[in-house]
Amino acid sequence: MSGNGGSGTNADRRPNELLGSWFVRSGWSKGELARQVNRRARQLGASHISTDTSRVRRWLDGESPREPIPRILSELFSERFGCVVAIEDLGLRTAHQSPSVSGVDLPWTGPQTVALLSEYSRSDLMLARRGFLGASLALSAGPSLIEPMQRWLVPGPTAQRKEAESSSASRRPGRLSRPEMDLLETTIVMFRQWDAQCGGGLRRKAVVGQLHEVTDLLQEPQPEDTTRRLFKVAAELAALAGWMSYDVGLQPTAQKYFVLALHAAKEAGDKPLGSYILSSMSRQMIHLGRPDDALELIHLAQYGSRDCASPRTQSMLYSLEARAFANMGQPSRCKRAVRMAEDTFADALEFDEPEPDWIRFFSEAELYAENSHSFRDLAYVAGRSPAYASLAEPLMRRAVDLFAKDGVHQRSYALNLIGMSTVHLLQREPEQSVEPAKKAMEIAKKVRSERVNTRIRKTVDTAVRDFGDLTEVAELTDHLATHLPETAEAV
Secondary structure, three states, rough: OOOOOOEOOOOOOOOHHHHHHHHHHOOOHHHHHHHHHHHHHHHOOOOOOOOHHHHHHHHHHHEEEOOOOOHHHHHHHHHHOOOOOOOHHHHHHHOOOOOEEEEEEEEOHHHHHHHHHHHHHHHHHHHHOOOOHHHHHOOOOOOHHHHHHHHHOOOOOOOHHHHHHOOOOOHHOOOOHHHHHHHHHHHHHHHHHHHHHHOOOOOHHHHHHHHHHHHHOOOOOOHHHHHHHHHHHHHHHHHHHHHHHHOOOOHHHHHHHHHHHHHHHHHHHHHHHHHHHHHHHHHHHHHHHHHHHHHHHHHHHHHHHOOOOOOHHHHHHHHHHHHHHHHOOOOOHHHHHHHHHHHHHHHHOOOOOOHHHHHHOOOOHHHHHHHHHHOOOHHHOOOOOHHHHHHHHHHHHHHHHHHHHOOOOOHHHHHHHHHHHHHHHHHHHHHHHHHHHHHHHHHHOOOHHHHHHHHHHHHEEEEEEHOOOOOHHHHHHEEEEHHHHOOOOOO
16 A cells, blocks of 8 residues: 555544545445545546555544545545535645646736646646646635636726737747648647547547647747637637546546636637636536536626627527526526527527537537426426426437437437436436436447546436336446446446
8 A cells, every 4th residue: 555645643633523424424435435536546647546445444533645635535525415525624634735726816917827828738748647736726616716707807908008018929920820820720629529529538638738839839929810819729728628627527627727718718809708618617516516606607608798699609608597597496597597598599590600619519409408407407406306307308308319310429418318317217207217328328438528427327326226126227237337337436
């Protein structure tokens, strides 16, 4: 056993009651927690971590584990309970971190945005495989997240100042030609297709590497138009790196990329792109059980892009507003936002101006998917209400049918099959939940997505717990072991 050392002698050590409380409520055994810590450590590249039941017992007895174990425990318990469980909540000390690496309250200036993007992407490429980068981050939530993001709305430098700053660059052409710039922008489209089809785990490092190359270009003299386009490319790549990190379960890393992406979008002067990045942050907060924060982020996105967002982007923002209201237990506001999403999407179908690639994912299938998940979430919040589940079912079925014909968005197809299964469980139709769950497992084998795997496992656990007396439901456990052996965190 190595790499797990802790501090504190037996004489001055007291049981860690906070960690013990979370541990008892989780329902895990010491061996199960040890296995999950080891699995997550391997994902981070921290192969020196080798935890066992005796080590877990020592943590509960008051031993303080060294990094990255506190961060791993924070992530595991956050995912288990669907809310942010900070290191401090577990009774563990957090190491001091420099502002450039931790936190989200960063300077809103071009040169510092470039420097932070460069530093962070380089650290990710060099250190993440050894588990140190994720270990140095903490999730921000509440006012510590929302207040810095509100500064996205503050006007940037005046046109005269920007002109003065870029005058020397305008006189000296950079080494990036227009065809190269066009190719760089096209590459992002390819990365997005990979992510939608294969999940975030397969190409994340390629995206981070491309982002780091772009920061090198931003540190060279470039014409003003090229600089603006490079900031936009940097914003899109950072947003995609954040999304891929979120998809594979690296939540603090994802949030850091999202924040840096928003800074780059502001430098590019692209408000709709900024609103899209805020929507991704909102999805993450919903996933982490922070719907109030999610709603604040969506309202920031809506206000900041109110005069320039396309109908499709507005529809996407309304659909996420509905998700936030659903998770807050506000059905009337949820239903209103769902109607607004549908009405605005109808306008999008008649919108004949070209739209950026980052919003093209929000298709009719995605609209049905988001709105069905809002009603599904309402059902959970309302105590597993069959009435709200019945509202979700036709929308979810339509989403599944449309994604079945879509050869690219395979992760979305899997997520909505899982959603269909959960809706049947909420309606107490366990036999009908089996087939979509099995189909989702087949797709999950081809999609490297921790999010998909975790949701499948949660759905199977719920089905077996509630309807395990039915043979076809009980057999889902064996089916899961065959199709997804040790590929996702057990929850």
